[in-house]
Amino acid sequence: MNRIVTRMILLILLTSLVAGCASPTLLSKPVSVAAKSNQVATPLIVQAQPGSAPTPTPFQPIPPTPVYLPTGIPTPTFTPTPIATPTSPIDAFLAPEQYDQLPGRMNILLLGMDQRRWQKGIRYRTDTIILATFNKESGTVTLTSFPRDLFINIPGRGQDRINTAWEYGGFPLLQQTFKENFGINPDHFVLINFNNFKQFVDELEGLDVKVGQEVSDYREGYWTTIHKGMVHMDADTVLWYVRSRKTTNDFARNKRQQEVLQAILDEVLTFENVLRVPELYDIYKDMVWTDMTLGDVLPLVPLAAKIASDTSRIKHLYIGPNIVSDWITPAGAMVLLPDLASIRKIIKKSQNMTAPQPVEQDSAAPDTSSTEPPPAELLPTEAAPIELPVQSTPYP
Secondary structure, X not given: OHHHHHHHHHXXXXXXXXXXXXXXXXXXXXXOHHHHHHOOOOOOOOOXXXXXXXXOOOOOOOOOOOOOOOOOOOOOOOOOOOOOOOOOOOOOOXXXXXXXXXXXXXXXXXXXXXXXXXXXXXXXOEEEEEEEEEEOOOOXXXXXXXXXXEXXXXXXXXXEEHHHHXXXXXXXXXXXXXXHHHOXXXXXXXXXXXXXXXXXXXXOOOEEEEEOOOEEEEEOOEEEEEOOXXXXXXXXXXXXXXXXXXXXXXXXXXXXXXXXXXXXXXXXXXXXXXXXXXHHHHHHHHXXXXXXXXXXXXXXXXXXXXXXXXXXXXXXXXXXXXXXXXXXXXXXXXXXXXXXXXXXXXXXXXXXXXXXXXXXXXXXXXXXXXXXXXXXXXXXOOOOOOOOOOOOOXXX
């Protein structure tokens, strides 16, 4: 019974809803059941009353509201600021004047390598680079030191520290690097590592080093000071002295290296040792790597004899802080940018090229040169030619 009543209520509600959606007029005008039964079925036409508003269609789509876009105003665009690729200030490279065809000169690179006894078969960087110029015409030897962090062009590698040239290509690349940057083509090289250097100094029973400036630094955990003046050093002290830079810098270390080299020359270049050159060559050739043969060394004996009698003939030049500037590479490395023009002047001076060179005179011009012969000590002395087999010592 309850189900029947429920269905009747739902049917009445549904009928009312349909009638309301059709027309509100139908709801206000009742129709009797008897009248319905006597009417003929005709199409249902609903007419709106006069003055009534149109009924909106349910769910009619609403068109989008138009948006006014003003004309004549350019749309802003973002233009990124170009970022220049960081480069070295020495990109503009000028070829140097060449000094590799000068008569009476022999240029030898003296190199110190940071290699230990247990490290074999690997090329390391040359942290000591000294160009030794033996000038038989002037009777002098000039030592020119190069800082290891000098940032120059390495042929085939681009810009890098000068001490990396040996690591990348041995003496041939270092030789080419000097020629391209400084106009000098070293003839030979002598390379030594720490252990062999100590052995060499031990053979000399230590060195008497003229210390130019007091230096203090830690040595094996102890604060050590070497005072200015003549100091006798054993092999370990000499090695510490030339390597120390914690309290100084590379420029001061280069000077100390030349002080030690001066002490070695003072010890070795004696008249007694000059006469023992072939013997000494056999003794020391296994302590160093070099491409020099005994035949290359013997022509230097007369010059060595002059220096043995007068060590003031040894000249010292440096690439100092006044002709370089600190720079940090894009990779974050601290290097020294060279003033190439000033460095090339130093190279020119090392080759004794600062004085005007002799000029060939015109035959019609009067000869104003002196007819007096030069002093005998200024005349070059040539060694007698010696035929020796060519040999060389392999280098790492």
